[in-house]
Amino acid sequence: MVRAPCCEKMGLKKGPWAPEEDQILISYIQKNGHGNWRVLPKQAGLLRCGKSCRLRWMNYLSPDIKRGNFTKEEEDNIIHLHEILGNRWSAIAEKLSGRTDNEIKNIWHTHLKKRLKSYQPPQNSKRRSKKSNEINNFVHAPNSPQISSSEMSAVTSDSLSSIVFPSMQIEDQILIKQKEIDSSQYFSKIDESFWAEELATDNNSNFITIMAGEEFQSLDMFNSTTILEDDMDFLFKFFIKAEDLTELPEL
DNA sequence: AAGGCGCCCAACCGCGTCGTA
DNA sequence: ATACGACGCGGTTGGGCGCCT
Numbered sequence: 001m002v003r004a005p006c007c008e009k010m011g012l013k014k015g016p017w018a019p020e021e022d023q024i025l026i027s028y029i030q031k032n033g034h035g036n037w038r039v040l041p042k043q044a045g046l047l048r049c050g051k052s053c054r055l056r057w058m059n060y061l062s063p064d065i066k067r068g069n070f071t072k073e074e075e076d077n078i079i080h081l082h083e084i085l086g087n088r089w090s091a092i093a094e095k096l097s098g099r100t101d102n103e104i105k106n107i108w109h110t111h112l113k114k115r116l117k118s119y120q121p122p123q124n125s126k127r128r129s130k131k132s133n134e135i136n137n138f139v140h141a142p143n144s145p146q147i148s149s150s151e152m153s154a155v156t157s158d159s160l161s162s163i164v165f166p167s168m169q170i171e172d173q174i175l176i177k178q179k180e181i182d183s184s185q186y187f188s189k190i191d192e193s194f195w196a197e198e199l200a201t202d203n204n205s206n207f208i209t210i211m212a213g214e215e216f217q218s219l220d221m222f223n224s225t226t227i228l229e230d231d232m233d234f235l236f237k238f239f240i241k242a243e244d245l246t247e248l249p250e251l
Numbered sequence: 252a253a254g255g256c257g258c259c260c261a262a263c264c265g266c267g268t269c270g271t272a
Numbered sequence: 273a274t275a276c277g278a279c280g281c282g283g284t285t286g287g288g289c290g291c292c293t
Contacts (some may be wrong), residue, residue: 016261016287054279055262090281105282106260227290 013047017056028059059102066098069109
């Protein structure tokens with residue numbers, strides 16, 4: 001199937017939006033809603049393609065959008081969410097009210113990536129446990145998928161399952177029930193629905209698996225209440241659905 | 252003052268997904 | 273089952289701006 005580019009038609013304007021165009025779009029949507037984006041520009045009298053209108057509205061004109069610089073707290077949230085979700089900018093944006101995926105993507109590429117680059121986690125932590133070594137060995141084994149931790153988290157959070165460490169028994173996995181994680185300190189902007197959403201509805205069979213890397217021992221199976229601030233920086237997070245623990249995903 | 256350079260961010264592009272006929 | 277339109281997403285681009293020399 002070959003799809004014609006949406007702005008292929010001659011006469012449609014591209015590039016930066018003029019204030020008058022913004023005004024037309026705002027008043028049209030306020031009056032009629034956006035409905036079908038494809039037909040909106042024609043009905044509103046704009047020489048733009050629907051896609052361009054949608055983007056302009058979603059990323060700039062919508063009243064729900066919070067303008068202005070990102071706070072330190074927001075930046076921290078983005079970093080942590082990126083560890084969990086990977087480059088799923090829209091999913092990250094959902095958790096940060098008023099921020100758009102485009103904005104988050106931009107700030108990631110311009111600020112946060114650099115910030116993380118300059119950060120090097122300490123080596124040879126004395127608290128590294130046997131379990132964390134086992135996981136580490138699996139992740140870096142020759143026949144293991146060669147992916148970074150962030151890619152892994154992206155894959156696993158997509159399907160809410162799937163990263164498994166075959167040499168470990170299920171009971172050896174560190175499984176922490178959703179409600180036992182005190183995430184409020186780090187995800188203060190995120191409401192409870194975030195965790196509920198990621199864990200689907202069945203709390204008995206779905207768990208967040210926290211692979212704490214350097215700080216593995218600090219998390220007590222089924223008994224963890226709080227993640228220490230020191231831990232958080234080194235935390236790799238994978239979502240594991242307990243009933244899927246026997247199969248490796250296709251990566 | 253002006254030219255070069257790098258950064259930032261709004262906007263575009265192409266593709267995947269979903270819904271419907 | 274297939275084709276197709278619409279939407280949404282993530283990657284990329286390029287113009288504008290500020291800083292530096």
